[in-house]
Amino acid sequence: MTSRRTRDRLIQRLVEQGVSNQDVLDVIGNTPRHLFLDEALAHRAYEDTALPIGHGQTLSQPYIVARMTEILLGAAGNLERVLEVGTGSGYQTTVLAQLVSEVLSIERIKPLQDKARERIRMLGLRNVRFKHADGSLGWPDIGQFQGILSAAAPRSIPQSLLDQLAPDGVLVIPVGADTQYLTLVVREGDSDKFRTEKLEPVKFVPLLSGITR
């Protein structure tokens, strides 16, 4: 189930779907996705599908994790600090943490965050900070981020996330309700102008306000 061959098949599939960043492919190939699922579902971990993680939420499909990460890395210059909205299982967090200096991850459902924190600690990653909060407000006391990635879809992009983009910073976020598009937003230099590009259609859980204990 977790054999090299199974993981290589997943990577092959991602390549066929157009993922081309070798660092991203290597990290996904080396990240044990089965550890982010309950035991009953672990045997499906290397299928390229989203899977339930409880509380009505899902572990993102590997393709979408790869795509979002690749877009973020490709569009951003220097990625020191990345803000992630929607920790979920912590799988995307783990992929990101192997590619950038520091990940700050916000989740609104406390039990999901606790599990994710434990997994990431077990994997020995020390460059992740967690916050239990409504991520649509960003993480204002940290300052600005070169990269922001959201794993939950708002109907329109929250102003706080735009405000917290550093000069030339990049936001990758699904936007919409019934029909959603993966969207790339780049702050133009240190101006208050943003370039927005609608990429591909996607299906994400909604970005909700407030928190759950």
Ligand code: SAH
């Ligand atoms: N990439 C994650 C996918 C998580 S699904 C993974 O690989 O597991 C999206 C997550 O966003 C859910 O856990 C949901 O609870 C969370 N979420 C939704 N709205 C949020 C908000 N306003 N702030 C923080 N997290 C939010």
